[in-house]
Amino acid sequence: MRLHPLTSLAAAGSTAVITTAAASWPVSLTVIAAAVGLSFAQGAARRMLPAAAVILVPLVLSLLALHGLFFPEGTTVLAQWGPARVTAQGLQFALERAAQLSAAVLVLLLGSFTVSVPDLVAVLSTRGVNARFAFVLASTLTLLPAISSRLERIRQAQEARGLVIRPGIPGRVAAFRWQAVPLLLSLVEEAGTRAAALQARGFGSAGPITSYRQVLDSPVQRWARVVLLLAALAAIVFRLWQPTAGA
């Protein structure tokens, strides 16, 4: 069964909140393992894991550098250079925070990479979300393929006129300087003609809009969304009540 887009987003959001609030090693690692496992099962790993790496690697390294080297409460000193001391407690704290953060980031990325964007746009449109916002959201799905096919066309036109491009990704990257300006100009030009087409088809008109796409929902999913949101709220309240829980 395909999940309603709001259900998957609610699940991702509340899992991220609960994991952050729980601040516990086992919970974080379980969520990380589950998110990675689900991404493979859903076929999203290829796109999701590189994105996660781009976000998490610098964050985790900075956490390690900050807390690993400068942790005043640390007592077990492993190494020392002047004011900077590597302490066991500092490292442990940094790793715990890194796991917590990774769990939240991975689960949110999983939600956004697996949600069906057309379904989400349809749901948002019928719930009165601004049509322009829905259009931008829908563009995330079509813009990248459109840009890459335009780039491919420009590249072929240039090759047909003698631009020698070495095979492989480095060759293409090196040749990109020839394509960047034409690509940008053609996208700007296309945006102008597209705007006329969209306006003539009533896009941006005042008044209610409807959606042709049907998104299946069920009472179970509606209840699940309420429970997920309540669970997230409960986790926050619990965390505020017991500030040292799990730390």
Added chain:
Amino acid sequence: MVQTPPPALAAGIEKFVFPGETEPVLAGISLTLVPGSLTAVLGGSGSGKSTLGRLLAGWLLPGDGGTLTGFFELAGTTVRFTGTAADPQIDPGRWGRQVGFVPQDPAGALSTVRVTVAEELAFGLENAGVDRASMAGAVRDTAALTGLAHLLDRDPATLSGGQLRRLAIGCAVIQRPAVLVMDEPFASLDTDGAEVLAALVRNLAQDGTAVVIMSQRAEPFLHTADTWLVLTGGTVAATGTPAEIVAAGALEMAGVIRPRPLTVARPRAGVDYQSAVNGPTALELRDVSFTYRRTRRRGWFKSQPGPPADPVLHGLSLTLDAGEILAVTGPNASGKSTLLRHLNGLLQPTAGSVLVQGRNIGGHPAGQVSRDVGLLFQQPRDQLFERTVEREVRFGLGRDGLAADQAVQRALAAVGLDHLAGRHPAELPASQQRLLALATVLARRPSVLALDEPTVSLDGPGLDRLDRVVRSTTADGNAVVLVTHDLDYARSIAHRLVCLEAGRLRGI
């Protein structure tokens, strides 16, 4: 007493001037479109057809888009424009419900944010707030009318050119506009595609839609139109029934192409696909087969099903001598463009080999092969990417400034665009864009010229230029391969004709 029905749309354009220009692009045009009528607006490249079409359809708005003096009468309401700031504003959305438009490039009409044909059709209805049940009915009816019923779940990005045009027409007519304006709808359609389109237009007219077709070719179907309006230089050169216009000889004067009668200009060779001219071999294909790769898997574990990978070319063998013109014809989607892309190395055969001047080009980058083989793309806009006409032709001509200058001059003069060197390629009319693309190929003086549908979007004078270029390049000892769906043109110019059908060659 018989009463004439009120017009679906009437327009009186005293003059229309683009922003920043002083000369009007349209002047003295008067047009009345009755329900159920078919009107053809004919004219050469740059005659103002597309501007008139976009103005009638609300794609070009008086005010931001230019200064209009004149009036429109739509659905009984007259709006007058005096070219001042006090002029009324047209609401393109409401106008679009009454007047549908299919642009020359059908992809330009799509929203690009809908993932199925059905949703793309419904986009305009969604914006008008139509309820779901009515939308479903309208989508079903429009799909049946335009022959899209079996494609409703397809992604619009995967449609062929002909299917895309029918989708654009569907999007334009789904709200049952009183008027449908189509800009060059027959360009690049093969005979079957043109017949499907003609039947569709007849159905729409029978249902009471006033249809306007802009074209630079007096297609056979357009001879059934009620009225022809011939434009030159943005103004009406002649108007009347097709018979009256033909009798007055107004088409030739306006640069409108009249499809040639079927004539066999040259003796044709047999079916061995061997050369008809005795020169050294310029190009040879040996048993070339090609299959597009399957769609890449998107995930690491779960793969997305891609379309089945059928071979596009099956064991093609062919030789072409220096000084020879070979025409390859065939229906849309038979692999003609794919074949041409093998000649300059943009595509590499999955089996077999391509030899240019006796040298196997396998493994050589297209940039190197292009020194010998010049390829004119099917769509000029795919070939043009620079900011000026002059820069466009100069791209890739090397660092020797003087030699490059001369090559640019020579190529632009050959296609008659030397007076437009400073213009932006996107501002040129379609016929001149095609000629500019041809100039970019000629400037490199290739020994083999590969032309993909070179006649599409050329007007009468443009076609003459093409003819001269092709004949002079072969007289210089170069070879020409041209792919065209226009059998008459192929017969009039080629030494040899072959037909590519479902990826296999056969003689004609």
